[in-house]
Amino acid sequence: MRGxxxxxxxxxxxxxxxxxxxxxxxAVFAEHQALDxxxxxxxxxxxxxxDRNPAVVESSLxxxxxxxxxxxxxxxxxxxxxxxxxxxxxxxxxxDRVNFSERWKVLLAAGLLLGAVVFPLGVLLQTMSHGPxxxxxxxxxxxxxxxxxxGTMIGAVxxxxxxx
Amino acid sequence: xxxSSTLPQISARRPPELTGFAAMGARRxxxxxxxxxxxxxxLFGDIFAVFTLHQNAGRVGASLAAAAQAALAGNxxxxxxxxxxxxxxxxxxxxxxxxxxxxxxxxxxxxxxxILQPWVxxxxxxxxxxxxxxxxxxxxxxxxxxxxxxxxxxxxxFQAIGWASIAADxxxxxxxxxxxxxxxxxxxxxxxERGGFExxxxxxxxxxxxxxxxxxxxxxxxxxxHGAYDAAANLYKHEAQDYTLLAQMSxxxxxxxxxxxxxxxxxxxxxQGAKAVNIAAHAHAIEFGLLAVMMAFFQPYVRxxxxxxxxxxxxxxxxxxxxxxxxxxxxxxxxxxxxxxxLGGLLVILALLAMWIxxxxxxxxxDAEVRARSRTGSAR
Numbered sequence: 001m002r003g004x005x006x007x008x009x010x011x012x013x014x015x016x017x018x019x020x021x022x023x024x025x026x027a028v029f030a031e032h033q034a035l036d037x038x039x040x041x042x043x044x045x046x047x048x049x050x051d052r053n054p055a056v057v058e059s060s061l062x063x064x065x066x067x068x069x070x071x072x073x074x075x076x077x078x079x080x081x082x083x084x085x086x087x088x089x090x091x092x093x094x095x096d097r098v099n100f101s102e103r104w105k106v107l108l109a110a111g112l113l114l115g116a117v118v119f120p121l122g123v124l125l126q127t128m129s130h131g132p133x134x135x136x137x138x139x140x141x142x143x144x145x146x147x148x149x150x151g152t153m154i155g156a157v158x159x160x161x162x163x164x
Numbered sequence: 165x166x167x168s169s170t171l172p173q174i175s176a177r178r179p180p181e182l183t184g185f186a187a188m189g190a191r192r193x194x195x196x197x198x199x200x201x202x203x204x205x206x207l208f209g210d211i212f213a214v215f216t217l218h219q220n221a222g223r224v225g226a227s228l229a230a231a232a233q234a235a236l237a238g239n240x241x242x243x244x245x246x247x248x249x250x251x252x253x254x255x256x257x258x259x260x261x262x263x264x265x266x267x268x269x270x271x272x273x274x275x276x277x278x279i280l281q282p283w284v285x286x287x288x289x290x291x292x293x294x295x296x297x298x299x300x301x302x303x304x305x306x307x308x309x310x311x312x313x314x315x316x317x318x319x320x321x322f323q324a325i326g327w328a329s330i331a332a333d334x335x336x337x338x339x340x341x342x343x344x345x346x347x348x349x350x351x352x353x354x355x356x357e358r359g360g361f362e363x364x365x366x367x368x369x370x371x372x373x374x375x376x377x378x379x380x381x382x383x384x385x386x387x388x389x390h391g392a393y394d395a396a397a398n399l400y401k402h403e404a405q406d407y408t409l410l411a412q413m414s415x416x417x418x419x420x421x422x423x424x425x426x427x428x429x430x431x432x433x434x435x436q437g438a439k440a441v442n443i444a445a446h447a448h449a450i451e452f453g454l455l456a457v458m459m460a461f462f463q464p465y466v467r468x469x470x471x472x473x474x475x476x477x478x479x480x481x482x483x484x485x486x487x488x489x490x491x492x493x494x495x496x497x498x499x500x501x502x503x504x505x506x507l508g509g510l511l512v513i514l515a516l517l518a519m520w521i522x523x524x525x526x527x528x529x530x531d532a533e534v535r536a537r538s539r540t541g542s543a544r
Contacts, residue, residue, distance in 0.1 A: 087454060
């Protein structure tokens with residue numbers, strides 16, 4: 001098995017294991033608490049509205065906003081790591097159809113693997129910082145994935161070197 | 165070659181023990197089990213979408229509206245009672261979606277592991293055990309998740325996690341262990357790799373295989389592009405709207421402004437719809453694309469006429485495109501587009517079922533061949 005294919009398959013399975021471990025940890029230790037927090041803060045804001053207490057309405061909604069923001073991203077990270085891992089494995093299996101030199105294929109595979117790791121990582125970092133850096137990391141990761149996919153498709157439709 | 169004799173050469177010339185597709189072998193277990201998981205997950209998703217999803221969304225909206233009206237009337241117990249209902253409806257919906265998604269994703273992972281089996285450097289017995297453990301975990305997690313809503317915390321020693329959750333988490337752990345084991349098996353293979361190994365399955369370049377591979381790649385790329393567009397154009401805008409509308413609802417109720425509450429409620433319903441269709445279109449395009457690419461590799465194992473194999477490949481791709489496109493159109497054309505999207509899902513299910521039956525026919529022929537050989541051997 002060539003290096004590029006090995007990189008995608010082994011990297012993909014390792015990323016799937018990582019994504020599943022993250023999901024398992026999240027389901028056991030964090031998800032129920034996060035859902036409770038979202039529900040309680042939203043219910044609290046409406047209950048405060050019934051009490052005609054605008055200050056508590058506002059603070060409860062702010063808690064809801066933050067909890068929902070973090071929850072959505074943590075679930076996205078789990079799903080995207082595993083989804084991208086499966087895509088890497090599929091691409092690795094079919095990488096012999098990409099008609100580039102092995103050197104270019106290794107570069108393409110490395111770009112795809114880096115994108116698949118970095119894109120969800122950027123999303124995860126957004127739960128720790130609302131600044132532009134995590135967003136830039138996520139955008140760079142997704143850009144690498146899209147560029148890698150386009151490169152793979154170009155390589156797949158190119159005539160093979162042996163076929164003249 | 166005649167249309168009916170598209171059985172791959174690997175079976176005609178070599179016994180199935182050598183093709184890695186022996187009866188109850190790891191590859192066969194994972195392939196048939198994986199397609200079974202995907203089919204069940206898709207059928208469940210279609211039934212859920214037609215009979216539960218919209219009704220459930222209506223109930224969530226009605227309970228939220230009732231909570232807002234209770235807040236407007238200064239009725240705190242009414243608010244809390246209605247939010248309890250919202251929580252229950254959302255949990256019901258969330259666990260059904262999770263069941264659907266995990267069943268299909270584990271099916272995909274099973275197909276990938278099936279393809280990789282020749283590169284897993286363990287004995288066939290060990291690989292078979294891993295395959296059984298994988299399938300056990302892959303069924304246990306979605307069934308456990310489905311039961312969470314019904315079992316709740318009954319008899320659980322924990323405050324937040326019930327027995328159904330524990331079963332689901334254990335299922336996830338089993339799948340994780342097998343995936344880790346497969347990684348170790350790959351490592352073992354690479355360390356002692358002898359060059360020149362070629363899996364006949366991956367060298368296949370039939371018309372239907374190429375069609376599924378190319379179509380699947382295009383679908384994945386379209387799904388990626390749509391996801392990137394949605395994240396750039398809508399993600400933060402929708403999150404801000406979500407907060408603003410809820411603030412208008414509760415703030416309007418606190419100020420006794422019924423019009424503001426009603427306007428915000430209507431806007432909130434539309435926003436949830438817009439978020440849901442964009443996520444569903446993105447996820448389904450990528451998942452169906454992956455499925456098409458994976459099924460491209462398995463076409464040599466589909467024992468159907470070549471013309472039917474091409475037809476089913478086209479139907480799978482058509483359904484895979486129809487569903488995400490029509491889901492997106494649901495915002496503009498409502499139930500009509502929703503109905504066509506469900507039809508797209510049904511086409512994918514039918515095509516996959518046909519391919520599954522084709523694989524079953526192939527396994528039947530292989531096993532008959534082995535039995536005939538063993539009879540001939542014992543007669544000698």
